[in-house]
Amino acid sequence: MKLLRNREMYISLMLMSFISCVAALCTYLFYRELVLPVLVLCALFIILHIVPSYIKYREIKKLSADIDKILHGEENINLENYNEGDLGVLQSEVHKMTVRLREQQYKLTQDKIFLADLLADISHQIRTPLTSINILVSMLSDPDMTYEKREQTIHKLYGLLSRIDWLITTLLKMSKLDAGTVRFHREDVTMKELLEKACMPVRVPIELHGQELILVSDGEFSCDIAWSCEAIGNIVKNCMEHTPDGGTITVSGSCNPLYSEIIITDSGSGISEEDLPHIFERFYKGADSGEKSGFGIGLALARMIVTEQNGTVKAENGQNGGAVFTVRFYKGAV
Missing domain, CATH: 1.10.287 (Helix Hairpins)
Structure with a gap:
């Protein structure tokens, strides 16, 4: 019998059989007329112990088989049929573990x-x-x-x-x-100082292309100056690369009680409708990217930096043509 292979059940059954034999022997020695009822009662107790135990261990075996199937990659395993007592609690925990493992596997x-x-x-x-x-x-x-x-x-x-x-x-x-190893250190800075520092690396290339850079700034806010300059500089560099020689790039910054906003516009041809949804994707380059355009990671890095500082960045086309990038650093939770 498979049930007797379980050591716990085997010991329990042997112990109950021994107690039943002792009870029957004592009854035979003192009250012989009660031997048969005592044997029947002992047999009933043993049956009442074996049957529920058999059902419980059968469910445990089934649960173990289902877990083994899950570990071997099977997806369509239903663990919602175990709903009684401690076995139901075990099922619930196994189900949570299974969901977590599947999520981790998918993520990996x-x-x-x-x-x-x-x-x-x-x-x-x-x-x-x-x-x-x-x-x-x-x-x-x-x-x-x-x-x-x-x-x-x-x-x-x-x-x-x-x-x-x-x-x-x-x-x-x-x-x-x-x-997640970057730690942003917030410092108070004027908008003028931030924009000047962010645009400094691209001033020479802008002059070489005969382009005009216009800075408009007002107010001050708190941010990680180095990383914020990196983000803004990358956006300005992207605008420079897509603005024809002699064009204009305008960077304006302002602050209000809710957020600090930086708007960067250029006088180029704008962003095509096909490119707009992908403009901040890593290594994405539009169909009209020229020879002087970069690798397609500057805007992706800019979005990462802004997002990590509780901000948002949006790209769109202006009413008079050209691209418009709106960067907002929120002062509270977005």
């Missing part, structure tokens, strides 16, 4: 897919400038190359190496934000 699967796609994107983004670098290096080995041509080639090499360095640095910053 998504993380693996994301990591694979990320590595593919990174390798693709780095391979392009590396290919150009290999070509330029092979050109430098030409002994007949003129001095002027050699200088131009070296200048191109420096530019490509700078792009790769910027890509790696930005990816490291995004990795820190993804891992």
Whole structure:
């Protein structure tokens, strides 16, 4: 009998049988006429013990089998049929554990897919400038190359190496934000000082393209200055890359009791309707991205930085054409 293979049930049954035999023997010695009723009563007690135990252990065995199926990857397992006593409590806890394990498994699967796609994107983004670098290096080995041509080639090499360095640095910053290891330190700063500092790295390229940068600022607010400058600077850089030579980029900042707002506009052709939903995605580049556009991670990094500081960033097209980026840092919970 399978039930007797259970050590607990075997000991319990043997103990009850021993007690029944002792009771029957004592009854036989002192009250022989009650031997049969005592044996019947003892047998009834044993049956009443075995039957519920058998049902309980059968349910436990079924639950164990279902758990084993879940561990082997089966999805369509119903754990809602166990609803009595302590077994029901056990079922409830196992069900919670199963749901949690499935969620973790799904998240791990998504993380693996994301990591694979990320590595593919990174390798693709780095391979392009590396290919150009290999070509330029092979050109430098030409002994007949003129001095002027050699200088131009070296200048191109420096530019490509700078792009790769910027890509790696930005990816490291995004990795820190993804891992949650960045600690933002809030400092009080005037809007004018923040915008001046954020736009400083792009002032020279803007002048080289003959573009005009207009800064309008008012008020002050609290933020992590370094990271906020990184976010705003990336947006301004994106506007510069999509604004024609001689165009205008306007950065205006203001504050109110609810939030601090920075609006960045350009006089370019704007953002296509197909690109708008994906503009802040990592490595996304629109169909009209030109040669001077970046790797498609500047805006993604900007959104991560703003979001981590209880803010929002939105991209849209202006009424008079051109792109409009609205950044808001909220002073309370959004």
